[in-house]
Amino acid sequence: MTAVRSVLLPRTIAINVVLLIALLLAIEIGARVFVRISRGTATAGLQERTLNLEYERFVMFGPEWDRRLAEPPADGVPTVMLVGGSTAQGFAPEILERALTPRFGRMRVVNAAFGGYNVRQEAVVAALWGGRLKPAALVSLDGQNDAIPMHLEGQHSLTVVARGLGASRPMVLQAFVAFKQPLAADERAFTTYAHSEPVMRSLSDRAAAGLTSLATHDDATFLDARAAFNGIDESIFADDVHFRTSRGYEVGARAIASALPDDAMASARGAGRQ
Numbered sequence: 001m002t003a004v005r006s007v008l009l010p011r012t013i014a015i016n017v018v019l020l021i022a023l024l025l026a027i028e029i030g031a032r033v034f035v036r037i038s039r040g041t042a043t044a045g046l047q048e049r050t051l052n053l054e055y056e057r058f059v060m061f062g063p064e065w066d067r068r069l070a071e072p073p074a075d076g077v078p079t080v081m082l083v084g085g086s087t088a089q090g091f092a093p094e095i096l097e098r099a100l101t102p103r104f105g106r107m108r109v110v111n112a113a114f115g116g117y118n119v120r121q122e123a124v125v126a127a128l129w130g131g132r133l134k135p136a137a138l139v140s141l142d143g144q145n146d147a148i149p150m151h152l153e154g155q156h157s158l159t160v161v162a163r164g165l166g167a168s169r170p171m172v173l174q175a176f177v178a179f180k181q182p183l184a185a186d187e188r189a190f191t192t193y194a195h196s197e198p199v200m201r202s203l204s205d206r207a208a209a210g211l212t213s214l215a216t217h218d219d220a221t222f223l224d225a226r227a228a229f230n231g232i233d234e235s236i237f238a239d240d241v242h243f244r245t246s247r248g249y250e251v252g253a254r255a256i257a258s259a260l261p262d263d264a265m266a267s268a269r270g271a272g273r274q
Helices: 002-039 093-104 119-133 148-165 185-189 194-218 225-229 246-259
Strands: 079-084 108-111 137-142 170-173 221-224
Touching: 079 093, 079 119, 093 108, 093 246, 119 137, 119 148, 137 148, 148 170, 148 194, 170 194, 170 225, 170 246, 194 221, 221 225, 221 246, 225 246
Parallel strands: 079 108, 079 137, 137 170, 170 221
Antiparallel strands: none
């Protein structure tokens, strides 16, 4: 009997281990299939999953702004400072530079946006590091991470900072997939937030109305980027607000460049910008 047990025990353990591994694999495969069916290829939130582990003084988290937002070279090239959340973070500076150059000459864009930031964190970044950059324009690209009253208050704060820096002040309400017409097939397939779409549409309209009024009050420029993607058949959005490829940023950059007044960068060439 002892001999039989000594033979059966390792076999039983081995069988259980194999069954456990098979069960875990089945669960993993099943979960992946479910996510694929329910969410498609959307990656919403993945980029922000560990950002709050990188602590940054004053703004809670960030990518070492003291190192990244260094004073630009004194070469006379006007600087544009971009702030915002995750959508703005993905904005490659060279894309916006290419869009601005035909109207304003050579430009330098510094991206000071970071995933998950709300408008108050944007204002802190602009206030603390804007003096180094001496921007000709302080551009905000946001609208999804704040309640509307806080967002409007924060946009005003950014304008106050911009005025102190002698910078023009474009406010850009970021695009939202529900406003794009027509939707591409994979954009229609992203239904994770479909239940909240009517509410989000209403809130977005209210935010746009508030920003329109604020822009008049603060003598700032407001661009409602939600309409910038109408008439584009191709897939632009990976989820509700994030772009699938650089194509989304190229469209947005052209809209920003077109919305700016002719004198938007004029202060950069004044005596105070040396």
